[in-house]
Amino acid sequence: MHLKQMIQGLDIERLAEVVMEVGKYVKGEKVTGAKVSELFTSVTTDALALTFEEKMNIVRQLIRDDKPLILKRLKINLQQSDDNGEQIRFRR
Numbered sequence: 001m002h003l004k005q006m007i008q009g010l011d012i013e014r015l016a017e018v019v020m021e022v023g024k025y026v027k028g029e030k031v032t033g034a035k036v037s038e039l040f041t042s043v044t045t046d047a048l049a050l051t052f053e054e055k056m057n058i059v060r061q062l063i064r065d066d067k068p069l070i071l072k073r074l075k076i077n078l079q080q081s082d083d084n085g086e087q088i089r090f091r092r
Contacts, residue, residue, distance in 0.1 A: 002043070003039060003040070003043050003058065003059070003062060004062050004065075004066070006039055006042065006043055007039065007059070007062055007063065007066070007070075008066065008069070012073060012074065014035070015070065015073060015074065016074055017035045018035045018036060018039065018059065018063075019063060019070065019074065021033065021034075021035045021036060022036065022056060022059055022060050022063055025056045025060070026060060033052050033055060033056060036055050036056055036059050037055060039059065040055055
């Protein structure tokens with residue numbers, strides 16, 4: 001099984017954890033990379049040859065490639081809209 005398919009197949013909770021971990025890494029926050037490492041160990045035994053940064057950057061790129069699908073699965077809308085397809089506006 002490929003890593004991309006593995007990410008797509010994660011349940012919502014695990015997917016959110018991986019996305020959050022990568023997001024924190026990108027922002028420069030200190031992360032252990034445990035969730036990302038879990039992905040690699042379940043896909044391949046060659047994961048030990050990769051550095052922490054390589055693993056994080058591979059998963060980051062895969063998430064970026066599938067961003068619309070991932071956001072949809074996590075029910076995160078970049079543009080909130082109502083049933084008519086119009087943007088929701090706050091009224092005073």
